[in-house]
Amino acid sequence: MRDGPLEVDGRTVEVSSSAKVFFPDAGVTKGDLVAYYRDVAGAMVPHLEDRPLNLQRFPDGLAGHGFFQQDASDHFPAWVRRVPVARRGRGGTVDHVVCDDAATLVYLANQATLTFHAWTARAGDLHRPDLVVFDLDPDPGQGVEVARAAARAVRAAAEELGLVPFVQTSGSKGFHVLAPLAPSADVEAVKGLAQDLAALVAARDPERLTVEWRKAKRAGRLLLDTNRNGYAQTVVAPYSVRARPGAPVATPIDWRELGRAEPRSWTVANVRRRLARKPDPWAGLPDHGRPFAAARERLDELLARASGTRP
Numbered sequence: 001m002r003d004g005p006l007e008v009d010g011r012t013v014e015v016s017s018s019a020k021v022f023f024p025d026a027g028v029t030k031g032d033l034v035a036y037y038r039d040v041a042g043a044m045v046p047h048l049e050d051r052p053l054n055l056q057r058f059p060d061g062l063a064g065h066g067f068f069q070q071d072a073s074d075h076f077p078a079w080v081r082r083v084p085v086a087r088r089g090r091g092g093t094v095d096h097v098v099c100d101d102a103a104t105l106v107y108l109a110n111q112a113t114l115t116f117h118a119w120t121a122r123a124g125d126l127h128r129p130d131l132v133v134f135d136l137d138p139d140p141g142q143g144v145e146v147a148r149a150a151a152r153a154v155r156a157a158a159e160e161l162g163l164v165p166f167v168q169t170s171g172s173k174g175f176h177v178l179a180p181l182a183p184s185a186d187v188e189a190v191k192g193l194a195q196d197l198a199a200l201v202a203a204r205d206p207e208r209l210t211v212e213w214r215k216a217k218r219a220g221r222l223l224l225d226t227n228r229n230g231y232a233q234t235v236v237a238p239y240s241v242r243a244r245p246g247a248p249v250a251t252p253i254d255w256r257e258l259g260r261a262e263p264r265s266w267t268v269a270n271v272r273r274r275l276a277r278k279p280d281p282w283a284g285l286p287d288h289g290r291p292f293a294a295a296r297e298r299l300d301e302l303l304a305r306a307s308g309t310r311p
Contacts, residue, residue: 001031011103022061041102052096117234137174171242
């Protein structure tokens with residue numbers, strides 16, 4: 001892609017510095033990044049729309065300085081949607097960007113956004129998430145198979161609660177498992193559900209899995225990380241490029257692919273071919289949102305049974 005005006009869904013995005021190399025090892029330029037996000041917008045935007053975003057930007061590419069941006073820049077065009085979010089305990093608001101269309105996605109890519117980190121709640125009700133998330137990254141030396149085992153274990157437990165879990169490669173070290181919820185419970189209740197479910201899963205496989213945050217006490221076990229479920233916490237959005245060598249991409253997969261998938265199996269170079277052959281495995285994900293109350297009740301029953309007490 002060259003410098004100059006690019007028409008995207010009726011909007012004009014001015015592409016600049018397209019020849020600048022963003023991923024030196026892979027030869028991926030800024031123009032390649034913009035073209036990638038333009039081409040995957042049809043699959044990616046449905047997972048971004050109506051969610052506040054944290055933008056991870058690298059104006060000089062991966063070899064330069066990167067930073068996280070929450071507040072929309074003053075120079076962003078008026079057609080880029082913002083949502084004001086109150087600062088907890090500090091007063092004032094942060095105007096987060098919301099990406100509801102392909103033009104916004106391409107514009108933000110031209111602003112050197114490598115990775116899009118999305119809230120687990122939507123702009124209309126920031127305190128009631130519609131996703132519960134588990135981040136499964138093995139520590140060095142553990143290997144990818146323990147992350148696969150953790151993903152399968154979280155899937156099985158989530159399904160026992162009546163939830164419908166989905167999985168993606170993180171594009172980094174492991175996998176993300178998440179399940180859509182009907183947005184009825186507040187963020188603390190959803191975080192509590194995630195923590196208790198993780199504790200149940202870890203108790204079922206204590207040799208390989210743990211909820212212990214302190215590395216010294218993990219004893220080589222994989223942490224079932226539920227921290228992405230707190231207020232204003234985010235999860236890497238599907239099809240986001242990661243700030244890692246090789247330009248890897250966080251990629252939704254179906255459960256049958258998990259046994260072969262590596263955390264960095266897909267990159268800017270091959271995701272488009274994948275989408276041409278295989279529809280987005282997460283398409284229609286919100287349609288699978290399940291009631292929180294029923295899931296919480298079922299989890300309490302499982303925890304009581306595991307502890308040997310009556311529910």
